[in-house]
Amino acid sequence: xxxxRYIEGVATLRLNANACTGCGTCREVCPHGVFGHDPGKAVIxxxxxxxxxxxxxLNCRETALSVTQGVGCARAIIHSWLTGEPASCxxxxxxxxxx
Amino acid sequence: xxxxxxxxxxxxPVTPHESIxxxxxxxxxxxxxxxxPGEPSPCCGAQPSVEVDPPGYRRWHFVAGFLDTPVxxxxxxxxxxxxxxxxxxxxVRLGIRRGRYRVAPGLYAVGQPGPESPVLVTxxxxxxxxxxxxxxxxxxxxxLVLNTRGVNVWCAAGxxxxxxxxLVARIHAVHLDKVVTHRRVVVPQLGAPGxxxxxxxxxxxxxxxxxxxxxxxxxAFLAAGMKATPRMRLVxxxxxxxxxxxxxxxxxxxxxxxxxxxxLFLLAGVGLDVFSLARAWLGLWTGFSAYALGFxxxxxxxxxxxxxxxxxxxxxxxxxxxxxxxxxxxxxxQPPLTTAGMWLGAMVAGSWYGMNFTGSSTFTSPSxxxxxxxxxxxxxxxxxxxxxxxxxRGIGGYLL
Numbered sequence: 063x064x065x066x067r068y069i070e071g072v073a074t075l076r077l078n079a080n081a082c083t084g085c086g087t088c089r090e091v092c093p094h095g096v097f098g099h100d101p102g103k104a105v106i107x108x109x110x111x112x113x114x115x116x117x118x119x120l121n122c123r124e125t126a127l128s129v130t131q132g133v134g135c136a137r138a139i140i141h142s143w144l145t146g147e148p149a150s151c152x153x154x155x156x157x158x159x160x161x
Numbered sequence: 162x163x164x165x166x167x168x169x170x171x172x173x174p175v176t177p178h179e180s181i182x183x184x185x186x187x188x189x190x191x192x193x194x195x196x197x198p199g200e201p202s203p204c205c206g207a208q209p210s211v212e213v214d215p216p217g218y219r220r221w222h223f224v225a226g227f228l229d230t231p232v233x234x235x236x237x238x239x240x241x242x243x244x245x246x247x248x249x250x251x252x253v254r255l256g257i258r259r260g261r262y263r264v265a266p267g268l269y270a271v272g273q274p275g276p277e278s279p280v281l282v283t284x285x286x287x288x289x290x291x292x293x294x295x296x297x298x299x300x301x302x303x304x305l306v307l308n309t310r311g312v313n314v315w316c317a318a319g320x321x322x323x324x325x326x327x328l329v330a331r332i333h334a335v336h337l338d339k340v341v342t343h344r345r346v347v348v349p350q351l352g353a354p355g356x357x358x359x360x361x362x363x364x365x366x367x368x369x370x371x372x373x374x375x376x377x378x379x380x381a382f383l384a385a386g387m388k389a390t391p392r393m394r395l396v397x398x399x400x401x402x403x404x405x406x407x408x409x410x411x412x413x414x415x416x417x418x419x420x421x422x423x424x425l426f427l428l429a430g431v432g433l434d435v436f437s438l439a440r441a442w443l444g445l446w447t448g449f450s451a452y453a454l455g456f457x458x459x460x461x462x463x464x465x466x467x468x469x470x471x472x473x474x475x476x477x478x479x480x481x482x483x484x485x486x487x488x489x490x491x492x493x494x495q496p497p498l499t500t501a502g503m504w505l506g507a508m509v510a511g512s513w514y515g516m517n518f519t520g521s522s523t524f525t526s527p528s529x530x531x532x533x534x535x536x537x538x539x540x541x542x543x544x545x546x547x548x549x550x551x552x553x554r555g556i557g558g559y560l561l
Contacts, residue, residue, distance in 0.1 A: 065397060066522075069473050069529035090371055090389075091353035093396035094524060114526040115319065117353035131354065132527030133319055135520025136475075136534055139527065149527065150320055 065094060065111065073112035074130040079103055081126035088118035088127060221264070228270045232336040237270045238304065240297045250288055254405055256412020262287045266308035268335040272301035276342040279383055281372070282328065283349065284309040284317050296376040300383065303340065307331050318355030325357050329364045337367070347372040347387065350394060396523045403464035406521040410460045410514065421452060432558030444556050447495060451503035451552070454489055455510020458482035463515040475525070476537030479515015483508035499555025505548035509541055
């Protein structure tokens with residue numbers, strides 16, 4: 063079930079296993095199969111598949127997960143470099159949007 | 162009903178002078194074909210009063226009729242796409258009227274839903290709304306459209322416009338608790354970056370069931386008692402889908418193209434002989450050809466061949482596609498320096514647009530994109546400068 067691969071060793075996703083209650087929500091919301099399940103605990107199986115969308119961390123009621131959420135969009139990042147605003151899907155293009 | 166703005170969902174204001182086609186105004190074909198005995202139809206004048214649109218409003222073509230519910234009339238939407246939907250989709254893919262391609266947020270009905278029917282949450286980008294409704298033939302469901310300002314579910318979730326606050330507010334605004342007896346809403350899985358299920362439950366009592374990524378899996382998901390298979394939870398793209406989302410760059414880059422035309426013309430025209438119109442034209446078409454090859458490489462070839470282009474970095478994949486497409490320059494019969502400049506230029510443009518395709522892909526992390534950008538941009542700048550020097554020397558009347 064290996065999907066497309068991107069640049070490795072950069073994902074900011076962290077799991078605090080002590081806080082995890084094993085509810086399984088992270089595994090349910092992750093679109094890239096990053097999580098697996100030890101009995102009663104979540105485990106990060108494939109950190110390099112993480113695209114930092116933030117779904118797991120937002121839906122972790124124990125706040126056992128943390129990730130620097132953002133958009134993996136070069137144009138948004140350039141916009142944020144130039145303006146100092148956070149990178150978002152708007153591209154700063156008023157009515158138009160890049161995604 | 163008159164005080165509740167939600168009742169007007171699905172209709173847009175028009176000028177009072179514009180004629181409103183009333184559904185029961187029988188056309189000759191209609192009168193002869195649909196009045197079979199035992200089949201009451203709205204076009205035969207049998208039950209006219211239910212279908213009157215208020216003055217000044219026109220119904221959307223995708224609204225088949227209205228359903229009376231405890232919270233007022235709810236538009237019943239068609240589950241098949243029609244010509245206006247297809248034309249709208251084609252235009253919006255090319256970037257035309259993209260920011261305004263929206264439907265009114267609120268509650269809609271599919272089929273003849275009842276108090277037990279599932280509630281499917283979606284965004285008010287019409288392309289998203291259409292992608293959902295076309296997958297629902299034969300189903301009875303409520304569709305709750307959130308106001309994402311015309312942005313698709315995944316992008317809007319990243320910005321939290323498809324988010325916990327909007328979902329809770331919309332559930333209250335449509336009085337969903339009076340429409341359905343259960344307390345569950347189906348939110349697309351790609352809405353999870355914006356919707357915290359446990360917070361929705363705490364705020365309004367509705368439990369969030371994360372549905373499949375693709376609307377086409379919804380029937381199977383619902384039939385299985387709201388259970389998704391592992392495959393339904395993984396986002397994948399195919400070459401055709403990637404190609405389609407790359408097309409929008411044709412509209413996005415119009416200003417760049419106009420500016421480039423001017424710059425190439427001037428750069429080529431100005432020389433030791435002050436200005437040569439013939440050389441300006443030569444520079445314009447050779448330079449723009451190089452750009453166009455790179456543009457096609459980055460925005461069409463890279464998306465199509467994404468998994469097969471070597472390397473992880475999109476800038477690299479784009480450069481490879483550009484190097485390939487740029488070989489076309491060899492066939493244009495220009496001197497070696499010009500040809501070399503064109504080839505390199507196509508590679509740089511391919512790399513740039515390939516890198517920008519990260520925003521349209523389904524698996525790039527911001528940390529990864531930033532890392533590849535810091536590595537690639539110096540090469541792109543150096544390549545651009547070198548390609549311009551080669552091209553300019555190649556077309557003569559040395560300026561550089």
